[in-house]
Amino acid sequence: MDIKTKIIELRQQIDAANQAYHTLDQPLISDAAYDALMNELIELETMYPEYDDPSSPTKKIGGQILDKFEKVTHTTPMMSLSNVFNREELYKFVERVEEVVTSDFVVELKIDGLAVALRYEEGILIQAATRGNGIIGEDITNNVKTIKSIPLKLAKPISIEVRGEIFMPHKSFHRLNQVRENNNESLFANPRNAAAGTMRQLDSQIVAQRGLDVYIYAIVDPLQYVTNHYDALNFLKSLGFKVNPYATLANNKEAIYAAIETFDNLRKTLPYDTDGAVIKVNPYDKYDVIGYTAKSPKWATAYKFQAEIAETTITSITFQVGRTGVITPVAELEPVVVSGTTVSRATLHNEDYIKLKDIRINDQVRIHKAGEIIPEVIDVVMSQRINQQPFEMIQSCPICQTPLRRLEGEADHYCMNESCDAKMIGQMIHFASRVAMDIDGLGEKVIEILYERGFIKTITDIYKLSQYQESLETLPGFGPKKVEKLLLAIEQSKSQPFHKVLFGLGIKHIGAKVSKIITQHFQSIENMYQASLEDIQNIHEIGPEIANSLFSMLKKPDFVEMIRYLKSAGLNFENVQKDIKSHAFNGKTFVLTGKLENYSRDQASDIIESLGGKVTSSVSKLTDYVLAGSDAGSKLKKAEALGIQILDEATFKDMTHA
Ligand SMILES: [Zn+2]
Known part of the structure; x- marks a missing residue:
């Protein structure tokens, strides 16, 4: 097979796998097999740039960095929908349409994200644009290309413009905020803001990492392909687009309302945010008959779900001290059920937020879950107010009593005491965490106990713990085995890069x-x-x-x-650069398999990379070494079959030091 054919075949395999996984939710191949195909394609495309293709699945990795977004004039304006908020308003909308023409409707979930217009020419994605003001949007093609569920190439080579909603699934949202918290960065308030903020990134590689998703819901000028909206959704699916599976046909107002009620229950279980239902007339030939207002079509409307709101009382306002010293006020609430879970605390963010909403202790407040996730105080029920004392920000740290400082241009107050207990504990928790030094057994609880007992006050004390082995063994809930494991994990952390x-x-x-x-x-x-x-x-x-x-x-x-x-104490404060060029690992490709005793996967990968090697996830002819721990399975067998050199942990360790 020649190289070009091979490249095309790989692209087809990866496209099919992407579609199965991200669009249809029915994975065809394992993650490892996917990575192997992708790695092979990247390698071939790097070696043979003459076969580059803008719709190659490798473009999903991102990489181009823009200075700014170009403006795009929409071929057809991106109109917004009118809203209805209750059954009466919905029925009025339906009755108006029925008077004119039809009782044939489609009800769809309204995804809470940002609208996008996608243009394909001869089946190839050539442009993606934001809504903007509806007439002019921004060109976000590079960013959109990295979204795995958006096909760069359609199943048919047609020229078509489609529209959809880009959104951030809850899982991606939590992961993103976790990373931001680790980086001491401000958190996104909800998935929609996070999706919008991500789409504003000029570096598409960042977008690629954020795990955005899409649902496509409309075709511009659909009549060339289909005669009604429900068929359009199926046609979009057949082209390879991801289409929300819950669209429902309804032919009277009661049926429409029943579908909406079903959606309202369903949405609480979905892994993404929705903010309503969209009701559209099904047959396209009726659209012009029903007509448009200046802003929106009269043949469609959005039913807005009631955000679930609960009322409760603020019993007190407490203050948390983060590891950077940032002080976060928290409303302690009389427990109340909102959107299916019991809520007893809600963040109040900072002094400005509390003053803006004039929130006081003992106030009756209305709360909801922002983006169905984070409990938030909406407002105070002023008629119920009994407390005449406005909120006063605390002036000193609740933990160490050091006077607080509010920095110029920041909304937050900080405890500036370098050795504040809250900071010290928070810093050690971060230091030992999986994302940093990865010290197994040194979690939040253990750190708190060791701190209270005076064993550790700062990060440096962690490396003095081995002197106290016997005293540690007598601590409640510790014991010799646990202490030995902990000390071993601390010792091993010294090899972290x-x-x-x-x-x-x-x-x-x-x-x-x-x-x-x-x-x-x-x-x-x-x-x-x-x-x-x-x-x-x-x-x-x-x-x-x-x-x-x-x-x-x-x-x-x-x-x-x-x-x-x-x-x-032996920690690394330089990049270990033994003469890499002559090292046995330099330029070699590794695959890790099985359970390693003395290294985590990440540690082993870091060591290999520091010595000039690289780690891939599946065994192929291109693999040089397989590092096999216990219980190694199919990868080991495959490596043996291919005659690849297999290293056990001891040999690996010896070689790293050679
Ligand atoms: Zn303090």
């Missing part, structure tokens, strides 16, 4: 990715000490906020002292 150590130290604005960039650039902590503020700012992708934060931290005597200790 420099970037994980730097990230683990929890410096403001220095997240996992930034930490990698900085350690790559400087290679060692000594080089970082010598860098000027300008040197740091000049690093690609490092902004002034990050640079200032890092620079001032490097000048702090306490910080320098901490690093001196951690270094002497």
Whole structure:
């Protein structure tokens, strides 16, 4: 087979797998098999750029960075829909339509995201645009291409424009906010904001990582293909688009309302946000008869679901201290059920938020779940107010009593005490967490106990714990086995690479990715000490906020002292660069399989990468080594069949030190 045919075949296989997984929710092949196909395609496309194709599935990885978004004039305006809010208004809408022409309707879920217009020419995606003001939107083609459920190539080579809704599923939303929290970044309030914020990214690689999804719901000029809306949805499916599965036909107002009630129950169980139902006339030839207003079509409307609202009382306002010292006011509530779960606390964000809504202790408040997820106070029921005392922000840290400071231009108050208990504990929890030093057995609870008992006050104390083995064994709930495991995990954490150590130290604005960039650039902590503020700012992708934060931290005597200790304890403060060029792992491709005793998968991968190798997920002829732990399965068999060199853990360890 020639290279070009091979490339085309790979693209077809990957497209089919993508569609099965992301559009139809029926995976065809394992993740590993998918990665293998993708890796092979990337390799071939890199070697043979002459066969590049803008609709290749490798484009879904993203990579182009724009300066700004170009404006796009929509071929047909993107109109918005009129709204109805209750049964009476819905019935009026239906009756008006029925008077004119028809009782044939389609009811669909209204997805809570942002509208997109997609243009295909001869089956190839050529442009994606936001709604904008309905007439002019922005060109977001690069970003949209990274969304896995959007086909870059249709099943038929037709020219067509379609419209749909881009949204962020709950799972992606939680993952994104988790990462942002780890990076000391502000959190997105709800999935819609997160989706909109993601689409505003100029770097499509960021978009690719955020796990957005889409439902396509309309064709512009559909009459060339179908005569009614319900058929249009099926036609879209046949082209390879992801179409929401819940569209329902209804031929009278009672049936429409019944469908809406079903949706209203259903939506609480869906893994994405919806904010209503869309009711459209089914036959297209009636659209012009029914007509349009200036802003919206008269043959469709949106029924807005009532956000579930509950009333309860604020029993007190408490304050949480984060590991950066940020103070978050929290409303403690009389427990109440909202959207299916019991809510007893709601964040009040900061002083400004409380003052804006004039929230006071003992107030009766209305709460809902923002994006069906995070409990939030909507407003105060003023008629029920008994407390005449307006809210006063606390002036000192609830944990260490140090006076708080509100920084210029920020809404948040901070405890500035470097050794505030809340900060110290929070920092150690972050340091030991899976995303940082990955110290098994040193979770939140254990850290709190060890802190209260005086065993650990700062990160450095973690590496002194082995001196107290016997005392630790006597702690309630510990015991010799648990202590031994914990101390072993602490010992192993010393082999974590420099970037994980730097990230683990929890410096403001220095997240996992930034930490990698900085350690790559400087290679060692000594080089970082010598860098000027300008040197740091000049690093690609490092902004002034990050640079200032890092620079001032490097000048702090306490910080320098901490690093001196951690270094002497054996932690990595430089990129380990043994003579990589001659190392046996350099340029080699690894596959990991089975359960490793002394390394996590991530640790083993980091070691291989630090020695110039790379890790892929499936065994092929291109694999050089398979690192096999216990209970290795099919990958090991395949490797044996292909005659690939297999390393056990001991051999691997010896080789890393060679
Ligand atoms: Zn404090």
